[in-house]
Amino acid sequence: MSSYTGLYVQCLESGEIHGVQVVDPFGNSLSLEPEIYIKRQINPPINTLPNIDDYKAEISKPKVSPIILALVDWVNGKSVPEEALYRMQQFGFIFPDLQGVLKLTPYGEQTLRENGLL
Known part of the structure; x- marks a missing residue:
């Protein structure tokens, strides 16, 4: 199991995933190829991650205590x-x-x- 956590996917216009943004336990972020994400068994599963636009919309919402x-x-x-x-x-x-x-x-x-x- 990887120490990374998936944040969102980056897709081409066709919908094909070309990158997966991940973050490590220290808050460092990087983009991985989908094959590497799957091979390393990073969670959550790639097919459950939001696309970048949905992710940005979600993080811009104010959080309620x-x-x-x-x-x-x-x-x-x-x-x-x-x-x-x-x-x-x-x-x-x-x-x-x-x-x-x-x-x-x-x-x-x-x-x-x-x-x-x-």
């Missing part, structure tokens, strides 16, 4: 880990009322709205 995603689950009544509840309180997204019931703060609601999650 796992805590904000846990907040969405909590707001929707799903169970979330205690650690996530603790973090949500630290960030000021939720607070316990006088009876100890957790409530969404205005800041938590604003954060959900700004991320298009509410």
Whole structure:
């Protein structure tokens, strides 16, 4: 098994793959020929990698924090880990009322709205 990880494929107009961009554990990137990628058994499988345009579109999307995603689950009544509840309180997204019931703060609601999650 290789220490490289595949990022995306580079294709000709015909759709034929002529290069595969990979990255090593230290963040160094290089392009390999498809045959070498397959021979070295680099993951993920070559046929599951996005093309360069789809890859660039995906990395340009803003990433949503796992805590904000846990907040969405909590707001929707799903169970979330205690650690996530603790973090949500630290960030000021939720607070316990006088009876100890957790409530969404205005800041938590604003954060959900700004991320298009509410």
